Amino acid sequence: MTERGDILVIGTMDTKAAELTFVRDRIAAAGETVRIVDVSTSAKGGGADIGASDIAACHPKGADAVFTGERGSAVSAMADALKHWIGTQHVAGAIGLGGSGGTALIAPALRSLPLGVPKLIVSTVAAGNTAPYIDTSDLILAPSVTDIGGLNRVSRPILANAAAAIVGMVRAEPVAAEADRPAIGCTMFGVTTACVTAATEALSDDFDCIVFHATGTGGRSMEDLAVQGRLDGILDLTTTELCDRLAGGIMPAGPDRIDRLASLGLPYVGSVGALDMVNFGAPETVPERYADRTFYHHNPQITLMRTTVDESAALGREIGESLNRFEGPVEFLLPEGGVSALDSAGQPFDDPEAREALFAAIEQTVETTGSRRVRRLPHNINDPAFADAAADALRKMMEEKTT
Secondary structure, eight states, X not given: OOTTOEEEEEEOHHHHHHHHHHHHHHHHHTTOOEEEEEOOSSSOOOOOSBOHHHHHTTXXXXXXXXOOSOHHHHHHHHHHHHHHXXXXXXXXXXXXXXXXXXXXXHHHHHHHSOTXXXXXXXXXTTTXXXXXXXXXXXXXXXXXXXXSSSOOTTHHHHHHHHHHHHHHHHHSOOOOOOOSSOEEEEEEOGGGHHHHHXXXXXXXXXXEEEEEEOSSHHHHHHHHHHHXXXXXXXXXXXXXXXXXXXXXXXXXXXXXXXXXXXXXXXXXXXXXXXXXXXEESXXXXXXXXXXXXXXXXXXXXXXXEEOOHHHHHHHHHHHHHHHTTOSSOEEEEEETTOSSTTSSTTSXXXXXXXXXXXXXXXXXXXXXXXXXXXXXXXXXXXSHHHHHHHHHHHHHHHHHHHO
16 A cells, blocks of 8 residues: 555446556556555446445444345445445545446445545536535545446546546646635525625635535535534634525535534624525426416526525525524624615615514524624625625634633
């Protein structure tokens, strides 16, 4: 094993031995140390550097939990076993090959590798809904174009390119993390960009501001890093993912958005950014029950729906209950001039009644203390004064944390 670890080539040798061997040989020819890892759930595999039985033995309930003879349970159990096994390895990079089942089997283990460790799957489902496979990781899915069912004039160059890609990533000069400044997790959406950009610019001399796109995975990605101890403070100005969870939009928050941060004790400055909208796809995808609502066509793929008074009140209560669970300092800012670029005077989503329902529900629900408070500001969220207030509040919290 090399100092930086091996490159792993992962797949089912009972069905994809030729392809796995081809990729392994291309990586070896480039001078890298490489091992094939077999994750076959039948007894027909073989010829790998790490056999399927070795992987299956790492399942918490032993190999018998994997080799059940029933495909569904076997694939799920082998995925668990692979995840446990890979956690014990010194890995320079990993490349998997799979169809829908193979991708589902391999992806959890690759997602468990640290951010920055090269990870790639050549997959037949790379052009579909990839969220279940990638989740909040930096896993790369490469379309296989053909089925992974043999070597031919189409598959060979695709697999060769994938092998070259993993070699190139492994050989790339590592980019050192910036440890000189505390890291701040920030949430942003297109309609809160002006606010978050101004706030992060105000903080950037002293803090490493990491901005996440609040598209469902963005908020969860930020919270993952916070739970892992990789963030020192939170600037959560765009909580819009809660709207999609409430109303069935396409960019929903996870089931415990905001709540995951509560026990961490991190300084938290939050707001109601883009809580005026629910995201749907093209207009024809909007559920029929919403036919009489107010819409804005953001682009051909995204249709935005204005949240109602009742929905706004429900969101406010949910946020307030989450804030009450926080063990660290909290300041939650309410922009009286509107919660997004579309929610201001003369704009399509301007709705003072819905804003007031949202703000009042938050104020009535939050149990204010010396370290937890809600504050109204007479600005739209994208006004420079609002951004300055948010940045100043977080800066003060961070300074108090270090004194």
